[in-house]
Amino acid sequence: MGTQADHGHELVPRPEQTPDALRAALAIVAPARLPEMQRTKDEAFAKAVEWQSLSPVQSWVLAWARDIEIARRPDLAARHAHAIRHLEHADAALAHEALRELSAVFDEAMKAVRM
Template structure:
């Protein structure tokens, strides 16, 4: 999200790479995209949770088989 002016300076400073800082920056430069960001964040968290739950299930199944 580097927005460069003609003079080589950023129009908006690059935010820290944290969800809150990114959300705050997006609220300034493109507030209409906040719902998209939230959906993307929710999907990413859900996929990570599913991978972790699947790993737990795989481990449990392996224990039962042995």
């Protein structure tokens, strides 16, 4: 498992950015998403072969590392869930704020996994 900054309670340590480590972490923090992970992994590997490029696989790893970072940190998970619930709020200002917050959560998680 990788190193991590102190963000308070974390459900699991930040996993290494390998398919097996990401899958193991996801099995703990969001097991219901395992079929989605496998489907998107299969798609990424198929595109990598078709395009003769590792970029689809690299994108898959980063996207799942980001999602796992959110799920393993209750602070980010709570902010993410709150933003998602308010994205289609009838009050446009609240919906816009939810979109801004969702973007901030994704940015924070991506920054953490790219360290």
